[in-house]
Amino acid sequence: MRTLLIAASILTTVLALRNGLAITPQMGWNTWNSFGCAISEDIVLSSAELIVKWGFKDLGYEYVIIDDCWSAGRNSTGHLQANSTKFPNGIADVASKVHAMGLKLGIYSDAGNFTCGGYEGSLGHEEIDAQTWASWGVDYLKYDNCNNDGQMGTAQATASRYKVMQRALNATGRPILYSMCNWGDDAVWVWGSTVANSWRMAGDVFDMFDRPDPRCPCDEYTYLTCTESGFYCSVMNVVNKVAQIISKGGPGNWNDMDMLQIGNGGMQDSEYKIQMSVWAAAKSPMIMGNDLRKMDANTLSILQNTAVLSVSQDVKGSGAERSWRYFVPDQDKYGQGEIALWVGGLNGPGQYGDQLVLFTNTGTQDRRMNASLATIFFDSGPEGSAPQIKESWEVYDLWANRMDNATANAIINGNGTVPSDARWNATANGGYAGLPSSTEKALMGTKVGTIQPGGTLWADVKGRDVGMFRLRQVGAGKKKRDEL
Ligand SMILES: *[C@@H]1O[C@H](CO)[C@@H](O)[C@H](O)[C@H]1NC(C)=O
Ligand SMILES: *[C@@H]1O[C@H](CO)[C@@H](O)[C@H](O)[C@H]1NC(C)=O
Ligand SMILES: *[C@@H]1O[C@H](CO)[C@@H](O)[C@H](O)[C@H]1NC(C)=O
Ligand SMILES: *[C@@H]1O[C@H](CO)[C@@H](O)[C@H](O)[C@H]1NC(C)=O
Ligand SMILES: *[C@@H]1O[C@H](CO)[C@@H](O)[C@H](O)[C@H]1NC(C)=O
Ligand SMILES: *[C@@H]1O[C@H](CO)[C@@H](O)[C@H](O)[C@H]1NC(C)=O
Ligand SMILES: *[C@@H]1O[C@H](CO)[C@@H](O)[C@H](O)[C@H]1NC(C)=O
Ligand SMILES: *[C@@H]1O[C@H](CO)[C@@H](O)[C@H](O)[C@H]1NC(C)=O
Numbered sequence: 350m351r352t353l354l355i356a357a358s359i360l361t362t363v364l365a366l367r368n369g370l371a372i373t374p375q376m377g378w379n380t381w382n383s384f385g386c387a388i389s390e391d392i393v394l395s396s397a398e399l400i401v402k403w404g405f406k407d408l409g410y411e412y413v414i415i416d417d418c419w420s421a422g423r424n425s426t427g428h429l430q431a432n433s434t435k436f437p438n439g440i441a442d443v444a445s446k447v448h449a450m451g452l453k454l455g456i457y458s459d460a461g462n463f464t465c466g467g468y469e470g471s472l473g474h475e476e477i478d479a480q481t482w483a484s485w486g487v488d489y490l491k492y493d494n495c496n497n498d499g500q501m502g503t504a505q506a507t508a509s510r511y512k513v514m515q516r517a518l519n520a521t522g523r524p525i526l527y528s529m530c531n532w533g534d535d536a537v538w539v540w541g542s543t544v545a546n547s548w549r550m551a552g553d554v555f556d557m558f559d560r561p562d563p564r565c566p567c568d569e570y571t572y573l574t575c576t577e578s579g580f581y582c583s584v585m586n587v588v589n590k591v592a593q594i595i596s597k598g599g600p601g602n603w604n605d606m607d608m609l610q611i612g613n614g615g616m617q618d619s620e621y622k623i624q625m626s627v628w629a630a631a632k633s634p635m636i637m638g639n640d641l642r643k644m645d646a647n648t649l650s651i652l653q654n655t656a657v658l659s660v661s662q663d664v665k666g667s668g669a670e671r672s673w674r675y676f677v678p679d680q681d682k683y684g685q686g687e688i689a690l691w692v693g694g695l696n697g698p699g700q701y702g703d704q705l706v707l708f709t710n711t712g713t714q715d716r717r718m719n720a721s722l723a724t725i726f727f728d729s730g731p732e733g734s735a736p737q738i739k740e741s742w743e744v745y746d747l748w749a750n751r752m753d754n755a756t757a758n759a760i761i762n763g764n765g766t767v768p769s770d771a772r773w774n775a776t777a778n779g780g781y782a783g784l785p786s787s788t789e790k791a792l793m794g795t796k797v798g799t800i801q802p803g804g805t806l807w808a809d810v811k812g813r814d815v816g817m818f819r820l821r822q823v824g825a826g827k828k829k830r831d832e833l
Contacts, residue, residue, distance in 0.1 A: 393447075
């Protein structure tokens with residue numbers, strides 16, 4: 350028994366992919382949602398320039414990812430070639446220009462005979478393709494699942510197909526973030542961490558909030574055994590799936606809820622706030638998919654809320670769990686409306702760290718929501734036995750300092766004033782790894798109150814909106830000294 354246990358723990362350690370990448374969820378931008386197959390060198394490079402110019406790079410958005418349709422098949426020696434109309438100077442040239450801007454380049458392929466767009470796939474060509482990308486200076490691979498030659502249907506079949514590429518990437522010696530895109534099939538959340546840095550855990554998320562669609566046939570109730578992941582999944586469809594598998598993600602290996610749709614026009618502002626908040630809390634990769642040339646103030650001020658990004662990039666790397674969810678009578682035209690509480694641990698100065706509290710209200714009505722300390726810290730001890738309940742907690746509202754339109758427009762237009770504390774400069778501060786001080790608005794938001802021992806957090810949450818808070822133990826530093 351003892352030997353078995355030790356063997357099992359060694360196996361787990363050996364099996365998780367450890368390539369030093371995605372220690373916090375990767376951040377970046379991808380061509381697909383805005384451009385589909387109509388991509389070009391100019392689109393990729395001009396988008397990269399905007400990522401730098403508007404400060405996204407300095408907030409941590411690092412990977413510029415070329416999705417499907419870049420290739421023109423293989424040459425006579427079997428090497429993938431870029432389409433020379435779209436990429437006249439080749440991918441290596443794009444990579445070196447992206448690197449010169451301080452960013453990293455991602456590329457796309459498929460663990461099948463053809464990509465989803467019908468271009469050459471990498472199945473059976475893993476080594477040569479990985480070598481080609483490495484020789485071009487590629488830093489990231491999004492690896493899709495179309496036309497997979499029937500090598501699927503069991504975890505074994507899918508995992509071994511994806512593992513071939515993982516070994517090929519490793520063999521290049523170049524650190525290449527491996528983003529697996531098999532849409533949640535074959536229970537990828539069970540074995541994904543042994544193969545990839547991230548794995549898509551559901552079908553493609555569309556730019557819609559909660560509209561059911563028959564093309565996304567798996568709902569939250571059938572999710573764990575469903576075999577038709579589909580596409581046209583709503584934000585809430587994916588949210589209610591990931592709630593079931595949060596614990597499968599961790600530093601180096603993340604559940605991928607698919608790209609951010611923020612700024613693409615299909616949802617209202619507060620629905621995009623919900624996507625940003627839950628993606629950050631659940632520790633999904635944060636990959637923008639909007640046309641950056643059409644950036645507006647609302648979009649920029651959501652994507653650049655560094656108090657929310659500091660939750661995503663928190664060094665604990667522990668996804669928030671959904672503590673409860675209730676359906677509410679004030680439903681929308683699709684018959685959808687629910688309220689939920691998500692809680693999770695964050696890095697903090699106190700003996701228990703900081704704590705995230707996220708209320709989501711997808712009902713149509715504004716409401717007062719509450720969570721007692723006993724509920725917020727339930728996982729540290731049920732029924733009021735958690736030691737945290739005896740402490741007082743300062744409450745910081747992570748959306749209270751969302752930048753106003755004047756600031757966002759000053760960034761977009763390159764004129765006007767941008768206060769230095771409008772956002773956290775991750776480049777200047779070594780990322781988000783430091784311990785946020787309570788006075789850093791860009792990381793902490795605004796202090797809105799204190800919860801006394803045994804108390805309850807109350808929040809007024811608008812219809813279709815969130816309340817997102819960071820709790821910090823009162824007198825945290827002092828208590829530590831007393832104990833010495
Ligand atoms: C962040 O800091 C770096 C280095 O100090 C600086 O060059 C850059 O302009 C800053 N970025 C923003 C968006 O303020
Ligand atoms: C390359 O891209 C151009 C422009 O989209 C397209 O017309 C052409 O068919 C593509 N070539 C190949 C080989 O895919
Ligand atoms: C095919 O492409 C590879 C990689 O771009 C290149 O090194 C090789 O020389 C090309 N082969 C031919 C025959 O053009
Ligand atoms: C797909 O690729 C695999 C591996 O190269 C090959 O064995 C198989 O015959 C191909 N299938 C089709 C339908 O081309
Ligand atoms: C290859 O895998 C080994 C063993 O997991 C790891 O230590 C190394 O960093 C990997 N190298 C690359 C380039 O991914
Ligand atoms: C801020 O700008 C957005 C466009 O991004 C606009 O819809 C909104 O009404 C503006 N808000 C205010 C308060 O002016
Ligand atoms: C507190 O929240 C719970 C869960 O939504 C709800 O059942 C309860 O009625 C709320 N309490 C008050 C006093 O509003
Ligand atoms: C900044 O530039 C924009 C677009 O050119 C212009 O509409 C706006 O009035 C300018 N704002 C300031 C404060 O100069």
